Amino acid sequence: MKSIKIGLIGFGTIGTGVIKTLQTQRELLTARTGMSLELVKIADLDITTSRGVEVAPSMLTTNVNDILENPEIDIVIELIGGYEPAKTFILRALRNGKHVVTANKALLALHGKEIFETAMQHHVDVGFEASVGGGIPIIRSMREGLVANNFSEIYGILNGTTNFILTEMTEKGEDYHKVLQHAKELGYAEADPTFDVEGIDATHKIIILTYLAFGQYVTMDQVFTEGISQLHPIDIKLAGELGYKVKLLAISRRIDDRIEVRVHPTMLHAQHLLAKVDGSFNAVYAVGDIVDSTMSYGRGAGMMPTASAVLSDIVDIARGINSGVANRVPLVYPLSASEHALTIQPRNRFLARYYLRFTVLDRPGVLSSIAGVLSDHKISIASVIQKEVHPVDSVPLVMLTYEAYEHDMQEAIQKIEKLDGVTAKTVVIRALL
Template identity: 60%
Template sequence: MDRVNVGLIGFGTVGTGLVKILQENGKVLEKRLGVPLVLKRIVDQDLVRDRGVQVNPALLSSKVSDILEDPEISIVVELIGGLEPARTFVLQAIGQGKHVVTANKALLAVHGAEIFRAAEEAGVDIGFEGSVGGGIPIIRSMKEGLVANRIQAIFGILNGTSNYILTEMTQKGMKFSEVLKRAQELGYAEADPTFDVEGIDTAHKLCILLSLAYGVQVKLDDIYTEGITGITPLDIEYAKELGYAIKLLAIAKADGGLIEARVHPTLVPAEHLLSTVAGPFNAIFVKGDAVGSTMFYGAGAGMMATGSAVVSDLVELARNLRLGASRRVPLLSYQRE
């Protein structure tokens, strides 16, 4: 094998980051992998918008079939987001025997069981490092680095928008509505921020972490979810006086065979590292029975951070391809019964 060909579906923010990394760090990646990662085709509905990166026009297409039906493309990267047509494209790629990389947390939270089952039956791998925590390598850490442990607890700041809003409210005494407007102006919040501020995005990510930590498929509706829209400056002042910071946390605990999972604003002691995580950054605190307490911190979203996570998946899958191997690590950390 003298190269690994990749097809990209979705040339948006993260897709652009992926292209930039492959262009700027291609030589380093080739040295680490042994062969070049070649972006053979890019599919998107908008082929004319300036994305600040130069791409050979011959690579661009508006037809997904140009990727799915190309036998030379071994890995398909899905970065369009949402549930459909992402689900259909991913299942079609799996059906064609192609490995898949995705950063789509909503897709995996809602349709993960179907997708992972299809991948196992087809004998292909799915990389999803970018689905939780942006550039933070939490997925690989849960699947491999912490494999010796029974995971006792997870506490995660998993949404940069909500954390930015709570940070500004805490530091400047501003109202939720004022900070939200500012976040939208800075690009930290979407025009419709519902998924972020109501805790839904965080719950999607918690579903994925629960699968990796405990080997269970949890439905989104089964996770108690509460957002930050009801938090007031007075709440934050009272919390400060008591020695706490308010953070939107994803919480998972294992106790006596039962698993507790919830998302809501939480009083975090001022001396805990999670209380110091400011702005749009993410952090995941994981406690294992052997390793004890660990914490992972970094950029939880963004073009280059999430692009970095996607490339890490590409390299892992490409290494497997070079060795003629797949599913070296179970897709969700646990072997299917």
């Protein structure tokens, strides 16, 4: 029986999950692949702390060269995350003719093109199923299952931490900071949660999906990114009264020859399937011209679900090694003859419906002046909520608009905030069209 030799760089949570899976599913994986998948080396700076999984001490090394320069190793799993030294390690592995499996979305979002091109030059593969959507096989679905489709849009809940926080804020009406603390205690949020809560992680992931859907790498600064740290429970509650749920959505759309990529808290109609994706689950909605709408749902993070995705890549690459084939599915998105670079839709041209919460003095004329400014900017109002609040002077005035351009909306808001009787910054949440 053929044996595939694997080296693992990064003995953290996901790495531990991969080792566990290789151990518990050994018999299953051997049966399904007809090969023996053998982990031979694990490199980490810390090789003394126990991770609750048994490994032969001889397997452990602090020297990454024991993997990168090891002629015996076929597949390198990179699970250290971050840009460097992950990038250097991956490129060295590829240049040494080793296949790479990685969950590193930050790296692929910024340097995916170089990594994929290097892999194809050296006739080796890069598996990155674990980089988006954890255990959800969305990468494979887009590259293979839906291969006959031109995508028009792909959007979803791509970050489990923020979805957990928003779900708790929605269900319990609790404050962001309190829920974040709770999420940290449960292990759903990291000590420094910035990448998650500010939408950066979701931005990395939507950049990868945008590449798969449209063949183009957009840069971080071409994505409009807004996180959830400024959200107040009152807005989630009022959105609920209007029939909407608030989710952190990552959205990538093709509109003619433009692509529009954005990540922000988004109001979804309560009947939308994504509105029902709660807790730490993720889901990706992809719309193709042949298949119409599809959605994939599952655990977007966590030791074992992510390990499931890593293993699917290992099996795929092992099958390729066994039959002497690499790049069966091309890593560099093959543009067709008539395809060409798309331009980036500027934020000003975004179309959305808008939830607006103004803070106003409870006196006559304020509602009418705000409505007047909106109307001047061709923005129509779909619903209004104003409630009696005692005994304060300032009250919340909530409006849901019909479709409007971001440019018009920002101008209108600037003018409204200068109106007499408007006492605070306006809260804005965009609604999915």
